[in-house]
Every structure is written in C-alpha cells, then in structure tokens.
Amino acid sequence: MARILVVEDDPNIRELLQYNLEKEGFEVRTAEDGQKGLEEIETKWPDLVILDLMIPYRDGLEICRIMRSKRELAHIPVIILTAKGEEIDRVLGLEMGADDYVTKPFSTREIIARVKALFRRVQTIEKTDEEVLIRGRLTINIENYEVTLGEKKVDLTHKEFQLLYLLASRPGKVFTRDFLLEHIWGYEYLGDSRTVDVHIRHLRQKLEDDLIETIRGVGYKFIE
Amino acid sequence: MARILVVEDDPNIRELLQYNLEKEGFEVRTAEDGQKGLEEIETKWPDLVILDLMIPYRDGLEICRIMRSKRELAHIPVIILTAKGEEIDRVLGLEMGADDYVTKPFSTREIIARVKALFRRVQTIEKTDEEVLIRGRLTINIENYEVTLGEKKVDLTHKEFQLLYLLASRPGKVFTRDFLLEHIWGYEYLGDSRTVDVHIRHLRQKLEDDLIETIRGVGYKFIE
DNA sequence: ACATAAACTTAACAATTCGATAACTGGATA
DNA sequence: TATCCAGTTATCGAATTGTTAAGTTTATGT
Structure with a gap:
C-alpha cells in the first residue's frame, strides 16, 4: 500500500x-x-x-x-x-x-x-499522459488536436473535442450534464444544460451514432 | 433535489x-x-x-x-x-x-x-469510492450505471436503478414504502404508495423474483 | 479595426420513454 | 369469511431527450 x-x-x-x-x-x-x-x-x-x-x-x-x-x-x-x-x-x-x-x-x-x-x-x-487515445476505430490525438475514425480525419470544434476527449477518457463511465458543464464550461457557467445535448448531437453526426450512449435521467457515456 | x-x-x-x-x-x-x-x-x-x-x-x-x-x-x-x-x-x-x-x-x-x-x-x-456492489450473481456498477445478473446485462430505468441500489446497499434491511418514497422520490412527494409496488414488480421481472422479498405490513428487503 | 466565417447558445417543436395512477385480482390474516 | 394488503396490468400524461434552425458571440484574417 x-x-x-x-x-x-x-x-x-x-x-x-x-x-x-x-x-x-x-x-x-x-x-x-x-x-x-x-x-x-x-x-x-x-x-x-x-x-x-x-x-x-x-x-x-x-x-x-x-x-x-x-x-x-x-x-x-x-x-x-x-x-x-x-x-x-x-x-x-x-x-x-x-x-x-x-x-x-x-x-x-x-x-x-x-x-x-x-x-x-x-x-x-x-496513465493518460500518452497524447493519443485509441478507442476501437477512433483515435484522439491530444497533442495535435486531431481525431480520426478509421482512416478518415474528423474535424471537430474545440467544445466538441473537449467533450469527446472527456467522455472517451473513461469509456463506460456515465457523465451527468452538470458534471460535463462544470468540467468543460467551468464552475460558474449558468446556462442551459440542453447545450450539452446539442454538442452530443454534433459529435454523433460527425462520428457514429452509437459511440455515445444516452442514459436517460442521468447523462451520457462513451461505449466501452 | x-x-x-x-x-x-x-x-x-x-x-x-x-x-x-x-x-x-x-x-x-x-x-x-x-x-x-x-x-x-x-x-x-x-x-x-x-x-x-x-x-x-x-x-x-x-x-x-x-x-x-x-x-x-x-x-x-x-x-x-x-x-x-x-x-x-x-x-x-x-x-x-x-x-x-x-x-x-x-x-x-x-x-x-x-x-x-x-x-x-x-x-x-x-462517489468514485465504492463503484461496484456485488450481491451474489448480481452486480451493480454505479459509475457505469450498469446492472448484470450472471453474465446478462440488465437494462433498468433511472427509478428502478435507484430503488435497486438502495435496497441492495443494505441486504436484509427492511425498507418501508414511506422511506423509499421519501428517499428516492423526495420529502415533498405525496403519492400513492402503490407506485413503489409497481417498480418492485418491474425489478422482479427484469431480475429474479426472489431477490426482493416482501415483508407484509412493513415493506421490502433485498435478500441477504 | 473591420468584415466574415465559424462556433456556440438558445429556443421551439417533435419523438420517445418513463412513471403514476386507477382498477382489478389474488392471497394472507384475524 | 371478511378484510386488508400486496400483485398485476393497461393507459394516459409528464418528463426527458432528439433535432433543427435561428440568433448571438467569438475568432480569424486582411
């Protein structure tokens, strides 16, 4: 110990x-x-x-x-x-x-x-000090801010990237909207939690639909 | 809240x-x-x-x-x-x-x-302290919001999950309907206590019948 | 500093799922 | 046997999320 x-x-x-x-x-x-x-x-x-x-x-x-x-x-x-x-x-x-x-x-x-x-x-x-996160066909390169799905490079905005990175850093873990808002948008953020939904939507469009799962009444998680 | x-x-x-x-x-x-x-x-x-x-x-x-x-x-x-x-x-x-x-x-x-x-x-x-509750063949993962029975993954709704988690957190302890309503539904909730029965019913259907025992005139308990 | 584009937020509406309730049934208890 | 309590089921309404689009802010290049 x-x-x-x-x-x-x-x-x-x-x-x-x-x-x-x-x-x-x-x-x-x-x-x-x-x-x-x-x-x-x-x-x-x-x-x-x-x-x-x-x-x-x-x-x-x-x-x-x-x-x-x-x-x-x-x-x-x-x-x-x-x-x-x-x-x-x-x-x-x-x-x-x-x-x-x-x-x-x-x-x-x-x-x-x-x-x-x-x-x-x-x-x-x-553990996460490696600059590259690999999750199945998805690759997230933190250093040069690049995401690829299979062979294709995917263009993400800043918020989308942060959101994806946070979710993918712990596949399976459920993140509540509040948690995501606090960690990506900051403690003091007083906005609509629906904002998260919209960004999730964009991620699903740019990547694949079933990479991010909705846990109704709780939040979202990256599939394992 | x-x-x-x-x-x-x-x-x-x-x-x-x-x-x-x-x-x-x-x-x-x-x-x-x-x-x-x-x-x-x-x-x-x-x-x-x-x-x-x-x-x-x-x-x-x-x-x-x-x-x-x-x-x-x-x-x-x-x-x-x-x-x-x-x-x-x-x-x-x-x-x-x-x-x-x-x-x-x-x-x-x-x-x-x-x-x-x-x-x-x-x-x-x-919350990240004790993430997994293991009760016999039943596994409750709070972080991932997942429940498995044996090898099978079981899909639970939010209320069902909360109910199961509370009951399973103290196997053997009898929880009255009022306690469950106040704890999960909130102090302010004024509703039919039959509501609890229905959710218990759903849990029993999705899991196994004899995991949750009825104590007549009192409430429910998770078997030890 | 300005114009322009990109990104982000918000709002509105649609789709879906979930949960509460009522009403009925069955079984235990006194 | 009468009464009370729990089990069960279907249905309706509410709550949650999905989706789109418009409005607002921020960033970028000239």
Missing part, C-alpha cells in the same frame, strides 16, 4: 492523521519538524507527503521548494495544511508546487478523500 | 435556514432538538445535516459521533454550527467527523455556499 509521510508539529493532529490514514490502509510515517521531515523525504521517498505550513526549522513551503528542485522527489504529491488565517500563502504555495490544500480545522473524512483523490489523479495522469 | 435536515433549537435561525435553502431548491426538514434530529436522521437518511452544537437532549457532537458509527449514516455530510464564544475542542470535533464548521452569526450566503461546496466535494470524491 502507499506510503504517506505526515510532517506536523502538533502531536494531536499528527496522531489523528496517522490513526485515520492507517485505518484506510495506508502506511504512515510522521515527522515533528521540517528538518526531520526533509531527511525522511530524501531517504525514504514516500508516495505522498502531508505538510503543515507552520513547522519548526524549515517551513512547509521551503520543503516543497526543495522537493521540486530535486529530480527524484519532484513528482511526489504534496498536500499542504494551513491554519484558517494563513490562506494568504495560497498563490505562493501553488508556485512552490503543492498539489492540494486543506485548511484547519478539517475533517478526517475530507483529508482522506483528498489523499485518495490525489493518488487517483496522479495515477490517471500517468 | 437534495434533502437537507436542519437541527437547531433557535426558531429564528431554523426558519432563516429553511427559507433560504428552499429558495435554492433544496428540500428542507427541521428538528428542534437533538433527540428529534437523531430520529429524523435515522429514519429519513437526509443527504446533508446542519447541526447546531448546543442543542437540548443530545448535543451536536454526540449526534455526529453516533452518525459516524452507523454504516448507513456514516457518509452523510455534516455541517456544525457554533456560537462565537464556544471554543470547541478542535481535535474532538475532527474526530467526530464533521465536514465543515460555521460560526454564528453567519450570513445566509455563506452557509449556502458551504452547503453547495460540500455537496460538490462529496460528489466528486466519494
């Missing part, structure tokens, strides 16, 4: 995290300050690091920066813990390469969910 | 929350003390609970702890309301498994934003 390092000076939170993460089946190590944490990271290469921002000796951001500068540590995902007031450093943290933030106080469920989500993201990114 | 339970003894805040959440399209129920709140939670399984910390009979943390210890309630997100002076033991609160905290006085916009954020978080993170 995945190995997680928790770098946190407050023993209560440290134990709370350790207890709950181990209950989820992760292997957990802890360090109580930045110096020890960094040593652990450099010698043990954990699979994920949870870093409190305010810790003695070396703070979270510094550790993050050091990790990102070393080739063998650069890929390790990092979750930063911040107290409620410290949210100013968010931008700085992003620059330092943290992958997620959790503001204290947090629920254990939340942090576990985020750990899992992060692992999932890393896994799927590593 | 999602069903929210507000447990709060102050009638002003209770109504304020109810009014504003309903305006946002949520279905809202209220309880004025911990005992009634807990009953409502256990019998109705709301989709989210807003809990005042200081309420008569059973306080918020106790309810939270009870919820987390019961399998069918453990996943329900909880927002805790605290008065400004109340210094909650943070770690205790975290262990109890609340998902978010709001300090009184709060603005309605804030609480609505948090409710929505929490739903979004839970949806995107938790």
Whole structure:
C-alpha cells in the first residue's frame, strides 16, 4: 500500500492523521519538524507527503521548494495544511508546487478523500499522459488536436473535442450534464444544460451514432 | 433535489435556514432538538445535516459521533454550527467527523455556499469510492450505471436503478414504502404508495423474483 | 479595426420513454 | 369469511431527450 509521510508539529493532529490514514490502509510515517521531515523525504521517498505550513526549522513551503528542485522527489504529491488565517500563502504555495490544500480545522473524512483523490489523479495522469487515445476505430490525438475514425480525419470544434476527449477518457463511465458543464464550461457557467445535448448531437453526426450512449435521467457515456 | 435536515433549537435561525435553502431548491426538514434530529436522521437518511452544537437532549457532537458509527449514516455530510464564544475542542470535533464548521452569526450566503461546496466535494470524491456492489450473481456498477445478473446485462430505468441500489446497499434491511418514497422520490412527494409496488414488480421481472422479498405490513428487503 | 466565417447558445417543436395512477385480482390474516 | 394488503396490468400524461434552425458571440484574417 502507499506510503504517506505526515510532517506536523502538533502531536494531536499528527496522531489523528496517522490513526485515520492507517485505518484506510495506508502506511504512515510522521515527522515533528521540517528538518526531520526533509531527511525522511530524501531517504525514504514516500508516495505522498502531508505538510503543515507552520513547522519548526524549515517551513512547509521551503520543503516543497526543495522537493521540486530535486529530480527524484519532484513528482511526489504534496498536500499542504494551513491554519484558517494563513490562506494568504495560497498563490505562493501553488508556485512552490503543492498539489492540494486543506485548511484547519478539517475533517478526517475530507483529508482522506483528498489523499485518495490525489493518488487517483496522479495515477490517471500517468496513465493518460500518452497524447493519443485509441478507442476501437477512433483515435484522439491530444497533442495535435486531431481525431480520426478509421482512416478518415474528423474535424471537430474545440467544445466538441473537449467533450469527446472527456467522455472517451473513461469509456463506460456515465457523465451527468452538470458534471460535463462544470468540467468543460467551468464552475460558474449558468446556462442551459440542453447545450450539452446539442454538442452530443454534433459529435454523433460527425462520428457514429452509437459511440455515445444516452442514459436517460442521468447523462451520457462513451461505449466501452 | 437534495434533502437537507436542519437541527437547531433557535426558531429564528431554523426558519432563516429553511427559507433560504428552499429558495435554492433544496428540500428542507427541521428538528428542534437533538433527540428529534437523531430520529429524523435515522429514519429519513437526509443527504446533508446542519447541526447546531448546543442543542437540548443530545448535543451536536454526540449526534455526529453516533452518525459516524452507523454504516448507513456514516457518509452523510455534516455541517456544525457554533456560537462565537464556544471554543470547541478542535481535535474532538475532527474526530467526530464533521465536514465543515460555521460560526454564528453567519450570513445566509455563506452557509449556502458551504452547503453547495460540500455537496460538490462529496460528489466528486466519494462517489468514485465504492463503484461496484456485488450481491451474489448480481452486480451493480454505479459509475457505469450498469446492472448484470450472471453474465446478462440488465437494462433498468433511472427509478428502478435507484430503488435497486438502495435496497441492495443494505441486504436484509427492511425498507418501508414511506422511506423509499421519501428517499428516492423526495420529502415533498405525496403519492400513492402503490407506485413503489409497481417498480418492485418491474425489478422482479427484469431480475429474479426472489431477490426482493416482501415483508407484509412493513415493506421490502433485498435478500441477504 | 473591420468584415466574415465559424462556433456556440438558445429556443421551439417533435419523438420517445418513463412513471403514476386507477382498477382489478389474488392471497394472507384475524 | 371478511378484510386488508400486496400483485398485476393497461393507459394516459409528464418528463426527458432528439433535432433543427435561428440568433448571438467569438475568432480569424486582411
């Protein structure tokens, strides 16, 4: 199972995290300050690091920066813990390469969910890092934005391409209209969800009718 | 739409929350003390609970702890309301498994934003957690919205799928018609309870007769 | 900066599927 | 045996999606 390092000076939170993460089946190590944490990271290469921002000796951001500068540590995902007031450093943290933030106080469920989500993201990114998606007769080339069906090249618009790519990235999975709107159109989009239908229609016309299946009352899915 | 339970003894805040959440399209129920709140939670399984910390009979943390210890309630997100002076033991609160905290006085916009954020978080993170339910020869894939019996794929409608999923999520547990109506059809639904029978009938036809058992005078259960 | 084309959104209407209800039947229970 | 509860079926209306076209925005090249 995945190995997680928790770098946190407050023993209560440290134990709370350790207890709950181990209950989820992760292997957990802890360090109580930045110096020890960094040593652990450099010698043990954990699979994920949870870093409190305010810790003695070396703070979270510094550790993050050091990790990102070393080739063998650069890929390790990092979750930063911040107290409620410290949210100013968010931008700085992003620059330092943290992958997620959790503001204290947090629920254990939340942090576990985020750990899992992060692992999932890393896994799927590593998997889908290939620029070409092949699904039967369909080929989706992300790099040069090209789609071919059999031998024929298919011209898609930007939205159509995004929609197809998202659906085809997980064949079989049902995507609700809301989910599609949120991910392609953005969180703040306040529009008709019928818009999705129209784009689906266009995709079906340009490709084949039965590539995208309608799940009535739920959404759409790319056939497996 | 999602069903929210507000447990709060102050009638002003209770109504304020109810009014504003309903305006946002949520279905809202209220309880004025911990005992009634807990009953409502256990019998109705709301989709989210807003809990005042200081309420008569059973306080918020106790309810939270009870919820987390019961399998069918453990996943329900909880927002805790605290008065400004109340210094909650943070770690205790975290262990109890609340998902978010709001300090009184709060603005309605804030609480609505948090409710929505929490739903979004839970949806995107938790739903991908347990995607497949296996019950003997029956397989229920939530992500793909697919049901197979043995090797055969079974086409279910939305309502049928929801019904089967709920029943199969706790084999052996008897669900009353009222519970099923409130949980799947919504708090507001005022209809014939024969409706449930018809959908059960359809499920039995599409699957096997003896998967869903009738408990005369009570309701239905999925066989263990 | 402008004209033009392309892409996107919205609206309206058609087609289809689904679900609620009523009414009747059958069986269990007291 | 009477009564109550669940099973069953067909039908109608409602909800969802498909489809087309017109209107609006955005992008592109000159």
